[in-house]
Amino acid sequence: MTTDKRDRAGGRVVLLVVLGLALLVAGGWAAAYAVAGDKVPRGTEVASVDIGGRSRADALAALEDGLAKRRNRTIAVTAGDVTEQVRPREAGLSVDLAASVDAAGGERSWNPRRLWDYFTGGQDLDAVVDVDDAAVDKLVDRLGEQAGTPPRDGDLVFEGSSVRTVEPRAGEQIDREEAVRALEAAYLTDEPTVELTLRRTAPEIDEKDVQAALDEFANPALSGPVTLVFDGSPVTLAPSDFGPALGVRAEGGELVPDLDEEELARLVDDVVADKGAPVDASVALVNGKPKVVPGKPGVAYDPADVADAFLSLVTRPSGERELEVQAKVAEPEFTTEDARALKIREQVSSFTTYYPPASYRDTNIGRAAEIVNGTVLKPGETFSLNDTVGERTIENGFTAGTIISDGIFKEDLGGGVSQMATTLFNAAFFAGLEDVEHKPHSFYIDRYPVGREATVAWGAVDLRFRNDTPYGVLIEAEVIPSAGRSQGTARVTMWSTKHWDIDTTTSDRYNFTSPGTRTLSTPDCYPNSGYGGFDVDVWRIFRKPGDDEVVRREKFHTTYTPSDQVICK
Secondary structure (H helix, E strand, O other), X not given: OOHHHHXXXXXXXXXXXXXXXXXXXXXXXXXXXXXXXXXXXXXXXXXXXXXXXXXXXXXXXXXXXXOHHHXXXXXXXXXXXXXXXXXXXXXXXXXXXXXXXXXXXXOOOOOHHHHHHHHHOOOEEOOOEEEOHHHHHHHHHHHHHHHOEOOEOOEEEEEOOEEEEEOOEOEEEXXXXXXHHHHHHHOOOOOOEEEEOEEEEOOOOOHHHHHHHHHHHHHHHOOOOEEEEEOOEEEEEOHHHHHHHEEEEEEOOEEEEEEOHHHHHHHHHHHOEHHHOOEOOEEEEEOOEEEEEOOEOEEEEOHHHHHHHHHHHOOOOOOOOEEEEOEEEEOOOOOXXXXXXXXXXXXXXXXXXXXXXXXXXXXXXXXXXXXXXXXXXXXXXXXXXXXXHOOOOOOOOOOEEEEEEOOEEEEEEOOOHHHHHHHHHHHHXXXXXXXXXXXXXXOOOOOOOOOOXXXXXXXXXOOEEEOOOOOOEEEEEEEEOOOOOOOEEEEEEEEEOOOOEEEEEEOOOEEEEOOOEEXXXXXXXXXXXXXXXXEEEEEEEEEOOOOOOEEEEEEEEEEEOOEOEEEEO
């Protein structure tokens, strides 16, 4: 045999040996795989529960059974002076049984290392624990509120035209990551306890941040007024006006300027008329004294135009704190200067009447006073009670009450309003205002001043007087209800500048007449004992204030008809 043939024969032998060994190894590997299957490596423990050599399903069952008590055992958690028994679920802790078995090697694999581990023995492993972040955060926050002190950020609070600083303060809080690690470590132990350390926590906004916000924003903002110019009409806002709309907020570890846009819009609408309609100036009682209520120009503008530029506007230096706002402006017809020119400064008359208790009187007289109160008469204007109060209807706030009709008492809506008419007439009488229209009651009612009283009826009888003085007149009307009292009170006060001193005299009664008798069977019949009628004269005497000389006298003649006796059947 030649050398080449011997070499080829030797090579075949080596190959056959290698192939044989490979088959042998492959057979052993296959046998090992068949034996190991999905069993957990022998001797493996998870959280001290022996699951070694078991199939995956058996290992799962064994682990679940072995951890049954420990999985739900409460954990004694101490933070500072607070100790609380916490259920694992509250701490967001749970065991992932399947992942724990898989991590221990309870799965099929051709990996030689896995097969080697199965036959050579497993390890003592920890269970795979899931942590619910939301639950553990809630627990840490709750324990922190009870045992710790949250840090307080520095802040600025705008109060009118001044600003108050809120000093920053360090706190003591639970470290979340440390808490999670400690809870995980204690979970599944025989006597789970955790002691959490409170650590000092610095505020996000410190003294330097507060001082920077003061120097760069708050102090410049409140250093002076700003002016908004609407179509050439300037409106000046003082720091006390716009201060409540200013603020700061924490952003990126510092305090940045902030603006309450709704508050700013409300502020601007307070000094200009809302919805673009101008509002006339007027005069009103404030703390018992007349005060001019400024007029408001009607301004149509976009509030965003003001809000977008306002924060930069308030930090500008003096002389540059003005902003042009695109707007359409309508000035009020009756301006603040016009209101001041009315010279409504002092009480020029006041008159009070009283009435017997009755709920309908409280309602009707009170409602009339509510409507009349605050009326301003400019020089030359005429007051009409019917025009001012309107028809006495339920919708207008009135109710049914007693009236005089055809010389007898009846019931109708608005009964009692004549009490306000009489009170108004006398207040105008003593203010020296011109009597345009008034009608006394048909027969005399003894709670009214004789010959100096008035009645009204919607659509028929009115009370009208004219402001013939050179000054404005503010009418104040008020009622003290009779409910719970022996009588009700109606009072009217006229405010102006004194133009007349008024005196009055009243004649004796004369031309007496006797009452008749009426017998009625109507459902609204009111019995009446009856009394006689008479004539009477009243004079109004005009003098200039501080002068005894009589300027003129004015006579009011009244004829009262008898009040008939009424018999109801």
